[in-house]
Amino acid sequence: MQDDEVIIERRGTAGVIRLNRPRALNSLTLPMVRTITAALHAFAEDCEVASVVATGEGERGFCAGGDIRALHESARAGDGLAGTFWREEFRLNHQIASYPKPYVALMDGITMGGGVGLSAHGCHRVVTERTRLAMPETGIGYVPDVGATWLLPQAPGEAGTWLGLTGLDVGAADALHAGLADLQIASSRLGAVIDALSGLARGSSSSDVDAVLQALSEPAGESRLRLNAALIDRTFRFDNVGEILAALAEEKGDFAAETRRVLLTRSPTSLKLALRLLRAGRRSASLAECLGRELGACLQMLDNPDFFEGIRAAVIDKDRNPKWSPASVEAVGAATIEHFLKPAEPPLSL
Template identity: 70%
Template structure:
């Protein structure tokens, strides 16, 4: 395997496979703007290389593929005019779109923690591989933010209201539920991932997506029981409402550990984030393309920099680490429609010249 090593991203090749390795293991491979740019450049180079048939992206270390964006850096940028945060989101979202429309098979090895921006690097790809160690989540409502990186396109297209449950609770799920939610395709043992990369690299340089898929499927294993699928009827019924208050009331009226635990958990999330997230999910459900959702998300990102819950959530999670955020407003009743409307202001300039007229469903 030939490699070109940088500080945060290692770009190389294994036979006919171009490889991208996120190289911030101590930070769970959380993304920085230089990393986003390095990945985008690698994908551009691999797309133009006739010797490369496919691309494999993975994370360094045993703990995670990618824990998301570097939220401490976003916090600091937001406190200082927000220019770096804006640049990060713009280029990250453009990268997510490029992955979804990549010209060659794109294989994401979602081994370990895969959250936020890590979902953006993987779930938009053509071949998504989870392992017995995968813990996937969009945990943003717990830090005063909302699921981004195109999650408002992906999650509404999960079965029933599975995506709504994932977005509002922010809870992590394992391999089986990631596959059930249409965020992954195959489960492979983590111990066999090096062999999988070698096998993909042994394919001919004009290997098709079907050939890559066959190699992955041949090494596949049963992911176990999908917990969310087992609760599917309940989730679909309780989370079908278009207001967070109605969802919370529905959970309160339902007996059993699952709905009551879910209700208690949602009560700890930012009320503003919960209402914004549900509005974005419902808008994403009716959208025609990933690009349309990413544009809407970017507009909300620029407004989130003016939202106190964003800073309070990150403070409680990663700055002071007291895990005790004081949300403002502190309850759902204090968040009216006008407060959420202000997040729906289009970013200027837009991310894309025009939206895709038709998008393949994930």
């Protein structure tokens, strides 16, 4: 199977999924989601396939997330495409998390938003020295989705809260520390990874795949999140964004100051909603529960002024100067956040 945006092939016993929009950093469209979903179903039923590998074409990134320009246009038009995209993307995330065969994600380069959804739910997550991972949604007036409110609360301490609220990108060592990746392999050896997996016997286990990856792995560098773990835990332990900002203001050093500065540039509504969703995710029993809650919030985002303003500033006018409304965390009322927590209609079917 093959089309312009996704290339599907079988190499030996490896099913390979190649995202093929390198000029758009392999950002996801609805046809891409559908092609990947169909390929995963086909590979699951093919007894000749021992493992599945997801990778991105080009040298800049695995996947930069969903095509937010297309989502913006859909929201403006009110054509329902954005809602359909989220529903099918979230089903794909759940499919990856429950996949019956070893699923290997090669997170080389930019891996953000929907790219995290395509990778971090898998059972074998490989980062490289070029990996830049992020959930950058609060910077575009949106919230972490694709099951991030299930993944991030499982990170050590408050590292996941830091990632979800700041939206800052991190490298391989931080991705490993946060539990969003399993091992590091040099980008120059990714071809060897696919070659080795293609030579595995039919019916090979997850342990067999892990042995291949471990043999090609290398030590990761120092994690900045680990080095600043005590500070992150002290300042991000609150369930109130205002208290987090106040706690950061009391800390000394560049890390706290930069973190606070970044938070003050994010959508206040997105910050408060993201924190609410992350805390709800911490109490949730399953990925499915979190995806359902995220879908409800996403659908309400289609009427949120910050969603349009954030995308305008980031990818349309590219002035990087969004004007948020409300402009401060204090001005975002509780009723506003409750509005985003309405269940999706119809509910997400998985």
